[in-house]
Each structure stands twice: as C-alpha cells, then as structure tokens.
Amino acid sequence: MTDRVPAADRLPEEREEIALTAGSVGRPAAATSASGSVAVPERPALEPAGETLTYESGVELEARSQWAYARMRFFRHRLAVASLVVLILVALVGIFAKRVAPYAFDELDLNNITAKPTLDGKHLFGTDLLGRDYLSRVIYGLRTSLWVALVVATLSTAIGTTIGAIAGYYGGAVDNMLMRLTDLFLVLPFLAVLLVLSAFLGHGKPVRVAFIVALLLWTFLARIVRGVFLSLREKEFVEAAKAAGASDLRIIVRHILPNCMGPIVVTMTLFIATAILLEAALSFLGFGIDPPTPALGKLIAEGESQGLESWWLVTFPGLVIVIICLAVNFVGDGLRDALDPTQRRTRA
C-alpha cells in the first residue's frame, strides 16, 4: 500500500533537503557511509554531534543526525502532528482519569437512570441503566484500553525485535521456529487463535488480556525485522565491522538494528491501533476484560445489552476508539514518511 511519488512531485524544500543531506557529512549512518563520502577537501575538526562544522574554506554546515532529519520531515506532516497532539491529549485524559472524570466510574446516581446526554454539565454523555455517569465510565475505559494497548505494543515490539534479529542474523533453529510459528497463521485465522488462547488461558484482567494479545502479535514484527537482518547481514559495512573484530552483539545492536528502526517504530505505532481494536473485539465477545473494570469494548457490549434505544451507550465509547485509531494511523503514516523517505506515501 505504498504509493511512490516521483521526485518531481515532492515539495521544493524537500529537494533542497536531499541536496543538503548529501552535502553534510557530519555523522553518516553506517549504511550510507560507503557511498556517502562526499568530496570534502579538508577534514573538518570533528566535534560531537549536533555541532557546527567549519571548513577552512569558510563554509559552515550544521551537522544533523538522521534522526534530526526524520524529526524535521515528521513535523512537516501536518496531519500527523495534529494527530500526535490528539493522542497526547487522550493519553493525558487517561493518565489523569481520577482528576478529569466528573464522577467515579461506579458511582450510582439513582435519580438519573438511563438519562440522555445533556449539555447542562451534569451528565455530558448521559448515564447507564444504573445511573452511572457515562462520561466518567468512558474516561476510565479509555485509561484501561490505552494501558493495554501500550503494554501490548511494548511487549510485542521487544519480543518481535529480539527474535526477529536473532532469526535473521543467525538463522538456524530460532529462524526455523519463527517461520514455522508464523506458518500457523497462514493456516488458522488470527482472531480465532486469539479467541482460543484467551478462552483457555483465562481472561478478565487487563494484564492477562495484554499478554495474550502480545503473545501473538509479535510474530508480525519479527518477520519484518528478520527480513531486514537477512539482507543487511551480507552488506559490506557488516563485513567491515566483523573484520574490525566487533562482537556479534555489537554488530546486531550498533550496526544493523539502527537500520531497521524505521519499520520497527512504524510497526510499534500501528500495534497500538491494532491492540486497541483487538482488545475491544475480545472484550465485546466476552473473551477480554471483564467488569467491573471499564474498558471501551466492554462498555459497548454493556451498552448493547441495555437496549439500543439508549444510543449514547454504544456511540460514545466507539467514537473514542475511532478517534484513537485514526490518530494512531496518521501518526504511523507520518513516521513512515519521515523514517523511510525512499518509500514515501502520499501526503495527507
């Protein structure tokens, strides 16, 4: 799903930036070091990264790392930045749920049972069958769902990267195991395996659900990382590092891993959206988080069971999921553009 945009389509400042990248030899990344040695007649006095290099000819160049360029590209992607702001706001609401929520999530207001949403500030999102303030429940649900998503993303990224790196670099038994494990998903539907696992490993607590989702999700990243490692381990810069006597661990961590940070970061971002959707589906089907802990998917399920006439019970938690997932996908898009300029997608 990547559209390549020909060079002519790029914005003018980007072309300048490309020219600039070629000119600044501050700290070339390992991958570009072989070809990136632009003819600079005199060797500048090397200073720590981020400093200004002054050549004898009087040209001043600010040394920028690859990450600085990535950051620049990301912040030029307006939709991604806006989405990042939205995500941060949502996360803050989740973190400070106790302060933000007008009521406790299990506080009963028996005078206002299944009250419609009102703008007078009492129950902005209405109340449910037990008179619990729905805005507060959604806020606490958001907190649970976000927490689960973050745990899933962190865990599966860590496992996926480690196993993918080992499988790609060494091959052998780990590689075999990884590939056979992913073959399983070529045969069995992902959601079904997830459901079976959570049915029989037990569910209910957010931690458990997070671990179960992470237990399967890491394989996707592992395959990606494995692919990059497989192709990079034959490259000259790895050979050079080997010849210089670098240990395997050093080669993996310092030389190859930085080259696949792009896909890793992007996948990790997208894992957040995937995890939220999966957790919601699991909770909705009754194989995820159980009450009393409010989670977004469970809130929707409870809303359904309380009758579809009270539309707000189903609408609001779902809207929150849509907003989070949209924002995460846009941020992922921006990151992909920023970190992998060769595979650039259309500007949104």
Added chain:
Amino acid sequence: MLIYVVRRLLYSVVVLIVASMFVFWGISAVADPLAFLKQQPTASQQTIENITKRKHLDEPIPVRYVYWLKDATTNGFGTTTIGDRPIMPDLKRVLGHTLQLVIVAELLAILIGVGIGVYSALRQYSAVDYTATTFSFLGLAMPVFWLALMLQVLFVNIYLWFDVRIFYTANLSGVDPGGGLHFVLDRIQHLGLPWLVLMVASIAVYSRYMRASMLEVVNSDYVRTARAKGLPERRVTMKHAFRNALIPLVTLVALNFGALLSGAVVTETVFGLDGMGLYFINALNRGDPYPIMAWLMITATMIIVFNLVADIAYGYLDPRVRYD
C-alpha cells in the same frame, strides 16, 4: 507447476496436522467440557460417567487425540460432548449461511473498491481522491462490531419512531421468507446490514490497494509507450493499465475470501446470524473441544485452498512468476 501445487498441499497438510495436535492438546489440557453439566443439579453422576466413558475423557490426551483423529476422518468430526449432537450437519448449515453473507458482500465490495481505487488513482489529489482516502482511513479505524451496532441503533430507532421496517437487525429468518421476489426482498432485509458492515471493511482495504497498484502501473514505462504510440487514453487505461493493476488485487481478494469464510466472527455475533463465526463463539463458550477442532480444521482447509488459489491465479495472470 503441478509439482509446486502438490508440494504446497503436502506442506500445508503437515502444518495442519501439527496445528491440530497443538490446539487439541491446549484445549484438552485446560478446558473441562463437562463443567457446565457438573453445575446442573439435575445431571446425575451416572450421566457424567457415561459421557466420560463415551468420549474417553478419562484417557490421557494423546490417546484422546487419536480417538478424535479417527472420528474426524471417518465419522465427520464425531459428535458434541454434551448432547451427542453430530457436528457435520451443523457445520454444513452454518457454512451455507456464511456463504450467503460473504459472497454477496465481497462481490459488491470488489466492484465498489476497484471503482473507487481506479478513479482515485486517475484523479490523484482530487477532491474525490481525498474523500475516498479519508473514508478508507475511517473504515480501517472503526471497530467492526461498533459499526454494526451503530447501524442497528439507527434502524432500531427508525423502526421505533416511524414504525417503518427497512432492515431486520438480528437473526436470519424471523418469518417465512416465501418464494420468488419476496424471498429476495426478505434476504435483503435480513442480510442488508451485515453485508454493509462486511463491505465497509473490505472496500476500505481494496480501494487503497487498488489505488496504489493503479498508480504504480500508470507511471510505468509500458503505459508511457502505449500513450506514445498514440492509443486513445481510454484504451490505455482500460486495456494496458487497469488489467495489470488488477493482478495484485486478485491475491488479496483470494486471501481475504478464504479468511472471511471462517465467518465474520464479530459481525455474525452482533447480528445473531447462525453462521460459522457464531458457531465458533458458542463452541468456545461451552469449552467443548470437538466442535472447536472441527471448526478449526474446516476453516484451515478453506484458508489453505484459497491461499493456493491466490498463488496459482497470480502465476496465471503474471507469467513472469516462476514456481520453484
């Protein structure tokens, strides 16, 4: 080619058998299919013992697996633990329902998705393109069950307020559908919303994919050549670009179709459709390994077949692909 197919099939069968062992072992080790029965005060000890004997539940798991394998290969996956209900007829019924659901939804989704994708690619960065992009992002960010519920909310409330029934919001058949045109209308009323839900997800994916694929083709050398030799634009896009851009989509559709035949678990649960997905969820809730295993095997077989179809179709459409 033939060798490739045979080898792929053999490998898939091995994966399938290994997967079945793991899943059977996992389920049997954790679940107690009799838990429900044991809670019933009316169920006598004798009944439980009879079932235990009949289903060999007192034997070690590997032995039980062999019994299951025998049932699966010679007896249509055997019967359920409680109730001794034959599994195969049930599976056939729910598969039929899922087919009604999936085939129509996918056909419409392919038509619409391809249309949107091609148009977006030909008018890149136009208002239509941006709208389509926005909607596909929205479609991918929406939980399927939520979309389904929102549609239910909408049509339930239309029914409650205006007393007009446009769609049924649950189940497959409440009243006798009748025949002819009435039957068609009844299907549309019952399946309209589930079709819509499945379509939204598929269209979001297909249109993005088609757009990317079409953009790549439109900018390729042979399309430029076709234009250069003076072919009319319509012929260039339809005969040269479009047909080649469709090739990657064929793979995607075949894979997706195989996966969807396992039943849109979520959609079927929301709409209470007696399809593959709901069957699976119910079996899972009962903790009965036999229907779960049967479902997984049927599903896996269909996925394997469609993966193979995807590969063969790709090779047929793109002769540059070599099998080895």
